[in-house]
Amino acid sequence: MTIQWYPGHMGKAHEQISELIRKIDVIIEVLDCRLPASSANHLLAKLRGDKPCIKVLNKNDLADPAITKAWVRTFERETGVRALPLSAKQHREVNQLIKLxxxxxxxxGKPEWPVRAMVVGIPNVGKSTLINTLAGKCMAKVGDKPAITTSAQKIDLHNGITLCDTPGLLWPDMSDQVASYRLATSGAIGASAIEYINVGLFAAEFMMQRYRELLSTRYKLTDVPDSAADVLEQIGRRLGCLAAGGGVDLQRAAEAFLRELRAGKLGRVSFEEPGES
Ligand code: GDP
Structure with a gap:
């Protein structure tokens, strides 16, 4: 399966983002804590040059804590960039970002000479949520389209920082198929109906390999089957995703399973670890 991404936008977005970066002091790069490599845009390091950057590992509440710690160490060692795990919905955690x-x-960092910050990241990592928490009110639209803003207004956070009111939207690297599946599993990119089953199978296989216990606990599977298709089928039965003849409707099963996985219903799960491709 090839998951398509929006072609044509990239050259333009590339230009716009470099222009915006020139006018700011610090880049807040939002990544999904559960897949910090796959949810990154690998051109950003080049685009930002030596501008200070903070990697926010957002949705920390959903990720596996031990793997998150490993990511923080890896980022700091390999890129020298500070990585801050947090939940964009939690004011207390977001305050650490302000200090940083x-x-x-x-x-x-003075009222007349503020730190100018901008939030950037791929769709669905929580950029708007973070901007809204930082601003203390609803500014950024949640769920924006794949394009970046050119006329960003500045929000004064009244703490020596101004923030662009809309995020810089980046695109994920879709040439890597495993990364694409991880992104689809997290919900960062959409999938058509037929692809949904494939994404569900990928996620089932991943959970069988890495988080078997979580799978068996959530779906009360005394023996977790050895094939992803059988796992998805059993999950479908548990969740009542049945077709007219009484068999499992695999597409509904995949959708329901992914919805639960994304929402953290199975527990805290990370989809990739440092060092794995
Ligand atoms: P954007 O496309 O990057 O602006 O992402 P949004 O801010 O629209 O967030 C995408 C989804 O992730 C929304 O459903 C948010 O409620 C959810 N979300 C954002 N931050 C967090 C977080 O820290 N934890 C959890 N569990 N969900 C979050």
Whole structure:
């Protein structure tokens, strides 16, 4: 399966993002904590040059804590960029980000000379949620389209920081098929009906390999079957996703399973670890 991404937008988005980056002091790169490599845009490191950057590992509440720690260490060791796991919905956690922004740009941070920050990231990683929490009110539209803003307004956060009111939208690397499946599993990219079953099978296989216990606990499987198709079928039965003849409707089963997995119903799960391709 090839999951398509929006062709044509990239060259333009590339230009716009470099232009925006020139006018800001610190980049807040939002990644999905459960898949920090696959949810990154690998051109950003080049586009930002030596501008300070913070990698926010968002949706920390859904990710496997031990793997998150490993990611933080890896990012700091390999890129020298500070990685901050948090939940964009939690004010207390987001406040740490404010402190870090000020620390990274020590020569600014005064009302007349504020730190200018911008949130960037691929769709669905929580950029709008983060902007809204930082601003303390609803500013950014949740669930925006694949295009980036050119006329970003500045929000004064009244703490020596101004923030672009809309996020810079980046695109994920879709040339890597495993990364595409991880993105689809997390819900960052959509999938058509037929692809949904494939994504469900991928997720079932992943959970069988890495989080067998979570799978058997959630779906009360005394013996977790050895094939992803059988796992998905059993999950479908548990969740009541039946077709007219009494068999399992695999598409509904895949949708229901992915919905539960994404929402953390099975427990805290990370879809990739540092060092694996
Ligand atoms: P954007 O496309 O990057 O702007 O992402 P949104 O801010 O629209 O968030 C995408 C989805 O992720 C929404 O359903 C949010 O409620 C959810 N979300 C954002 N941040 C978090 C978080 O820290 N934890 C959890 N569990 N969900 C989050």
């Amino acid at each position: 922004c000020r620390r990274l740009v020590p020569n600014r």
